[in-house]
Amino acid sequence: MKFLREPYYILLDFLEMLGASGLFLLHLLRYTPHALRRPGLIFQQVFTIGAMSLVLIMVSGLFVGMVLGLQGFNTLNKFASTSMVGTLVALGLLRELGPVITALLFAGRAGTALTSEIGLMRATEQLAGMEMMAVDPVRRIVVPRFLGGVISMPLLVGIFNAVGLLGGYLVGVVLMHIDKGSFWSQIHAHVDFKEDFRSGIIKSLVFGAVATLIAVFEGYYAQPTAEGVSRATTRTVVNTALAVLAVDYLLTAFMY
Amino acid sequence: MAEHKHSDPIIDIRGLKYRRGEKMIFDNLDVSIERGKITAIMGPSGTGKTTLLRIMTGQVLPDRGHVHVDGKNLLKLDIDGLFELRKRMGFLFQNGALFTDYSVYENVVFPIREHTDLPESLVRHIALMKLQAVGLRGAAELMPTELSGGMARRVALARAIALDPKIIFYDEPFTGLDPISMGVIVRLIRELNDSLGLTSIIVSHDVEEVSSVSDHSYLISEGKVVAYGTPEELEQNKSAWVRQFMKGLSDGPVPFHYPAPDLAAQLLGEETE
Numbered sequence: 001m002k003f004l005r006e007p008y009y010i011l012l013d014f015l016e017m018l019g020a021s022g023l024f025l026l027h028l029l030r031y032t033p034h035a036l037r038r039p040g041l042i043f044q045q046v047f048t049i050g051a052m053s054l055v056l057i058m059v060s061g062l063f064v065g066m067v068l069g070l071q072g073f074n075t076l077n078k079f080a081s082t083s084m085v086g087t088l089v090a091l092g093l094l095r096e097l098g099p100v101i102t103a104l105l106f107a108g109r110a111g112t113a114l115t116s117e118i119g120l121m122r123a124t125e126q127l128a129g130m131e132m133m134a135v136d137p138v139r140r141i142v143v144p145r146f147l148g149g150v151i152s153m154p155l156l157v158g159i160f161n162a163v164g165l166l167g168g169y170l171v172g173v174v175l176m177h178i179d180k181g182s183f184w185s186q187i188h189a190h191v192d193f194k195e196d197f198r199s200g201i202i203k204s205l206v207f208g209a210v211a212t213l214i215a216v217f218e219g220y221y222a223q224p225t226a227e228g229v230s231r232a233t234t235r236t237v238v239n240t241a242l243a244v245l246a247v248d249y250l251l252t253a254f255m256y
Numbered sequence: 257m258a259e260h261k262h263s264d265p266i267i268d269i270r271g272l273k274y275r276r277g278e279k280m281i282f283d284n285l286d287v288s289i290e291r292g293k294i295t296a297i298m299g300p301s302g303t304g305k306t307t308l309l310r311i312m313t314g315q316v317l318p319d320r321g322h323v324h325v326d327g328k329n330l331l332k333l334d335i336d337g338l339f340e341l342r343k344r345m346g347f348l349f350q351n352g353a354l355f356t357d358y359s360v361y362e363n364v365v366f367p368i369r370e371h372t373d374l375p376e377s378l379v380r381h382i383a384l385m386k387l388q389a390v391g392l393r394g395a396a397e398l399m400p401t402e403l404s405g406g407m408a409r410r411v412a413l414a415r416a417i418a419l420d421p422k423i424i425f426y427d428e429p430f431t432g433l434d435p436i437s438m439g440v441i442v443r444l445i446r447e448l449n450d451s452l453g454l455t456s457i458i459v460s461h462d463v464e465e466v467s468s469v470s471d472h473s474y475l476i477s478e479g480k481v482v483a484y485g486t487p488e489e490l491e492q493n494k495s496a497w498v499r500q501f502m503k504g505l506s507d508g509p510v511p512f513h514y515p516a517p518d519l520a521a522q523l524l525g526e527e528t529e
Contacts, residue, residue, distance in 0.1 A: 124351065124353065124356070125349050125351060125353040126353055126354075126355055126356070128315065128349070128353065129347070129349055129353030129354075129355075131315070131342075132313060132315070132342060132345070132347040132349075133342070133366070133367045133370065133415075133419075134339035134340070134342040134343045134367075134370075134371065135366075135367070135370050136335075136339070140370070
């Protein structure tokens with residue numbers, strides 16, 4: 001029975017974390033109406049979380065689109081249907097790669113920043129100081145960051161997809177000389193607004209909530225030491241990656 | 257230890273019990289803080305002085321006892337009631353706990369903006385006056401990283417008095433300061449207390465500085481009040497423990513050595529464990 005003990009404790013830890021973050025989410029949602037009355041705080045977070053991630057998202061989007069275009073061209077060339085490259089890039093980005101890669105990049109760029117910021121505020125007693133000034137740090141610090149992340153993610157995904165499509169266009173049309181007209185018209189013919197576009201937006205909203213929740217949760221409950229904050233930051237990246245991929249499977253199974 | 261109960265205490269603690277893990281931190285502690293005065297809580301490191309401060313401000317809940325602050329039973333308050341009470345309290349953390357991303361000025365206006373709807377021009381006036389009171393109006397635009405330890409503590413003090421509290425708590429206000437900064441803080445504690453009509457509570461083990469500023473002192477050790485009185489009374493106290501603490505003697509009722517097995521036995525490897 002001894003060999004079962006380790007997985008048992010891992011499972012127990014996992015369930016405990018799931019429960020705690022679920023409760024934390026309820027706590028955040030309860031204060032959301034209050035936070036919406038101070039939109040300035042949320043917009044500030046959309047700037048620091050969203051706008052500051054733009055360069056990373058755009059450069060990554062361009063390369064992902066270019067790789068998709070190139071791989072698609074090489075494969076489709078065998079079937080003499082290279083005009084479908086645009087459709088392949090667009091569907092790949094809208095349905096999967098846009099939301100998933102943006103969420104993973106988001107965890108590395110904005111998630112770690114959120115976790116270490118909140119964790120350090122706890123370690124340096126700034127959160128306790130706020131409580132002593134009769135200001136609830138969950139309301140003042142955590143909720144605006146959570147909402148900022150949820151708002152930023154769909155916007156970042158949209159930009160990632162747009163730049164990615166441009167990357168596919170660069171490789172397909174400019175480099176490989178596919179006909180420009182058929183590139184766009186094939187996209188127009190095969191990408192369905194309801195099926196593909198909407199499902200991408202739903203995914204990006206859910207991923208935004210998952211990634212930001214994990215980041216603020218880990219930061220808020222980080223051990224108030226240097227090592228504790230660094231561990232929490234690592235957990236943010238690892239847990240977000242796992243959670244996003246798992247949730248992606250569930251959403252895909254439900255929506256298509 | 258004689259009972260001390262003032263006729264109208266601003267903070268009244270009776271029969272306080274608090275344990276952390278196996279260790280009993282407070283065992284039937286009685287403390288009563290007189291309104292308008294500066295009261296010091298002294299004792300060796302690790303006796304739970306800071307914990308007592310956190311109990312008085314509702315940051316830590318005791319296991320048993322009666323904690324009344326400004327007429328309110330702290331243990332019966334909900335979070336809104338507690339926050340309402342805390343608007344009348346200032347708390348100076350040992351490290352200042354300034355918001356590192358905000359400038360000195362923004363730190364001081366933070367509580368005013370959070371709790372009032374005053375026009376910006378008035379908020380600015382209040383903040384500048386609070387900074388003037390601690391002598392740092394000229395440092396308003398600096399960031400906390402640009403401040404020395406003593407200055408950071410003064411900014412934190414300006415922030416703590418921003419909402420004109422009734423009670424102010426100082427957690428180890430003299431630790432790690434140079435003599436000049438120490439003198440400045442001692443002066444500020446006295447001046448603010450008298451000019452703003454505050455009640456001040458200082459937790460510290462810096463006997464000399466505390467004695468120079470406090471009206472009364474509690475000496476706490478091992479969960480109990482060992483002595484209470486004015487600095488002069490404590491100076492005259494006959495108890496060996498109080499004398500050791502007040503004079504800073506290395507040996508006495510508190511032995512120099514942490515409990516250990518016999519030295520010779522341990523060196524010769526005869527210990528049982």
